[in-house]
Amino acid sequence: MALVGRRDGRNFGYGRQLSYAGRQALEDLFAGGHFATVKAHSDRWQAFVRWCRSEDGAGYNDARQIDRQTLEDYVAYLRQQIQQGELCIATAQNRLSSVNRTLAALRGDQEVRVISPSRALGRQRSNVRSQAPDGQNHQQVQRVLQVLLEQEYERVAAIVLLARATGMRLREAILADLPRLHHEAKHLGRINIQDGTKGGRSGASAPRWIIANEQVNAALRLASEASPPGSHNLLARGESYAVFLNQIVLPSREILHEHGLKGFHELRAAYACERYEQLTGHAAPVHGGKGYRFDANLDQQARRQISLELGHNRVDVISAYIGGRT
Structure with a gap:
């Protein structure tokens, strides 16, 4: 969306509300694409906006008022949240990074930012898992599947089962070539995850063979049943990946949360x-x-x-x- 006013206007021309302005600036920055990235940054920006409006915050509703001192105060607030056990270090760092990105999108420069989120918080984030992942219990997964199917989220149910049975990423489950995987499972007894992979890791140079056990075969059957007519994957013909995420996957996340699943990555x-x-x-x-x-x-x-x-x-x-x- 284009600027709604002059660049030197309220929220740098992105409207009267700080929360709305941040989202619109991010959408402009990513040119209407990268929906999941925009959503993630926007959600963390909303957390910053809520702090701004709280008793502890600066009380601002105009991004032009945000300066380095504002960010230092926000860092102090996040640090306190970490010390009280209300927030983990990784979440706090992600929030600061998203505030940096959103402010840069709003301002058109990087004059006001947290130089190093990890240094500012005084702790290095840990990439070692310390809590057991959601979705370990197969009965829990089955309950989620049942609710998704009852609410006509068949394709999301297929994603859940593929992720849990094969370790696929969200994008990989959506773009999986289902006829090929069925053929491999039937004739080879294993499947090779190659579609939608990260960083170009596909083909013979990066094989990802998974044994086609009963659980994998069940996931493939459900995915095939959920696959729209004329499609080889979970996208309908003419349906973009971004539209599918926006209109189907995102609304279904509430169901996952209600049943104890933080997200697909946990699977x-x-x-x-x-x-x-x-x-x-x-x-x-x-x-x-x-x-x-x-x-x-x-x-x-x-x-x-x-x-x-x-x-x-x-x-x-x-x-x-x-x-x-x-």
Whole structure:
């Protein structure tokens, strides 16, 4: 959306409300695309706006009033939230990063920003999972599926089951070539995740083979049933990925939250924890498993295998899914 007023007007020309202005500036910055990124930044910006309007905040409703002192006060507030256990360090850093991005979009420069969110908060974020992921319990997943199907979110139900059964990312589940995966499952007994992968990791150079067990086959059947007529994946013909996220996936997230699932990524972590136990015979570290103490080589081999299955090329990333070794 174009500026609604002059660039030097209230909220730098993006309207009278600070919350609205931030969202519109982000949409302009990303030229109407990258819907999930805009949504994430916008949600964190709203948290900043709520703080601004609170008793602890600056009381501003115009981005032109926000200066470095405002941001320092917000950093102090976030630091206090962390110390009280109300906020984790990663969430706080993400909020500061999104405030930086949104202010830059509004202002058209980077004159007012938090130079280093991690340094400002005084702590380094940890990429080691310390809490067990949602979706480990298959009965919980089945309850979510039932509600999604009852409310005619068949395609979202398929995404949930694919993510839990194969460790697919959201984009990978949506864009999966279902006829090819069915053929591989039937004739090879395994499937190769190649569509919608991150960072160009596809093809023979980056195979991601997953054993086609009963759970995987059930996920593929549900996805095929949910796939629109004439489509090879979960998108209808002529339907864009962004529109599908906006009109179908986003509204369904409330159902996930109501049933104890923070998001689709948690299902990838649940898959990883289950695979670790299958490969080592020990519970994942985040579940209190100490297998790495008994057989460090087996632990490393399992992490390497899970890394391949999740589409990563670094074993250390797996600690974000299953926990660390301490």
